[in-house]
Amino acid sequence: MASLISMTFEQTTFVLAGDTPGSATTLYSYTVGPQDAPVKVHLQAALHADEQPGTMALHHLLVMLRDADAMGQLRARFAVFPSVNPLGLANWSLRTHLGRYDNTTGVNYNRRWPDLYAAVSGAVGGRLGADPRANVATLRHAVRDWIDGQRPRSAAEELRLAVLRSAHDADIMLDLHCDNDSLKHIFTSPELMPGFRDLADWMGAAATLTAEDSGGGSFDEVLPQLYRQAARANPDKPIPMAAETATLEYRGQADVFDEMGLADAKGLFGFFAGRGLIDADPGPRPASAPAATPFEATEVLRVDRPGLLAYRVELGETVKTGQPVADLIAMDGPQAFIARTPVLAGTDGFVLSRALGKYVPRGGAIAKIVGTQPLVSRSGGYLLED
Template identity: 75%
Template structure:
């Protein structure tokens, strides 16, 4: 058996403090394929952790039966530092309270750090080129001298991810249907993942503007490919962010369903020698993230939604009413907030008091929105 629990101690940034990062490995260490799974990078998003809680016993049983054909590395709660960000009975697990930086932003642009190291080492062998790039990144990580606990955590996680062929980062939205974020060049190869998840949408972007974790490796291989056109450099990792509904959706039954979907995906890929189960219904084809409207409030107020998740809407249709909380008609006046595109409602916010500029919904359309093209695509 190779199913094993590991513990990494992250020395704290203040006297006498340290944090434990727990993670698992399963499957043969010499397997040709490596899988990296992590959940709760935003530490206040628990549905992914619940899914991995139910997936781990399945992997342990498959490992004991000799059915694992890949090596799995699993971080069920990859950000223990964020678990400690608790203030006034509220968990602030999305942001580093010291710097204010979103834990899933500003991950490093790797290619500039290794461009010189791989110069002259690339060949006509695609697999060898991937190995060269991975070795260069691993060496760069090992050369770093992290100054803070979060820097140490990021480097440890990144070292695992860069060695993997499949990298899945499990998140959730606020109140949402299941969906995926990934890079356009990884589709349609990841369509089977979308099918097994049963997502409502797969949203693609080369660069969403925030330096998200799931974009680090696709960007690395894309930039290496563009800089070295005479050498074959495929995408070295299938990487995606999996959004498992909303933050309140951490329940056993849902977690079991999500774990079964992940298990079926891996089994259908031949990474677990087991029956994947019934073939899932095909999920919608991917759409550019630039075609999704992030609808924002243009004033503070109290939201009264007119639509449910999954509802199809038309451009100009009221999505919600905004009830005034100040001014001459405070708490009496209300006015509609209108959709700016045709599509369906993918997500809403749980907190109905909103400030000016606050995101209140995502509406997935098919046509790229001029205001979104080439801009910052994320909500924060």
């Protein structure tokens, strides 16, 4: 461990043992704010290591938090991981960064996070009572004990445990990502809306998509699932949803620009100041973001053959069911490089994201269309792209 301290602003380094000789790497984080603050905030970016807009935003936010700390304005304890996946930063092949998947296992870095209630239910049995705050503390203590008792078998497991150790007792946990080519949007749990409406406003989100379980074991669902499952397993005990968590999608992968990151950091700072977690003027209240919609109402539009995309619509454009979103130019067959097949919208809504790469394989996702009515094809299944 190593640290640099100014007021309560501290940098921490954690060395992840490599799986092969010479492959150890370092995870950097910062903590800032009073140790005894009643609220803990965990912020992280680039869990998908090839998604860098969030890192740019946290670069700017760290300076704002450091300066606010020096002026004694922080009313929460912040843990900040500007690039939370150093393992993925090393995943390069033929001059291309492939930071979404563990090269060894093929597992998406933001999938298959542990079911914490299943891990601790035996330890908390009989210890929950009539005090909701005590019940939350009991659950958090059990999770910390479980983390401390794990023996990681790989660098990827070691990284996950290090991140969970910071996040498990957070009151607010924000995981900063981006899409391929996209407008800003949020993924969160339905119980957290409309309470998180202020976050959507400050972010300037074009959409807030909600799901209890998107099917992939994403990091933002770990803590809500802990409290939700504990409450359902113990209906006679008061167990609140004690963590506000969300995945924040900051546009697309190419949108890593200083001015954008600064604006995003100002939005986060305004959100925290508006919550009273920073004793500073949050600035003018932003415009209201659209109301949340169930993630099941968002179509992930896919193609049924390979080809070259020629989009007919822009991001944010409203479309109707059956309207062509793009043409797919054939790249084989008797009409190769001549034939064009329209790709049609399957719902009414607006175009939230598109594919940055225009050559797509069969089954490739080319757009998300945000509607308002849940789709039969999206019920009870895997809601994510991969």
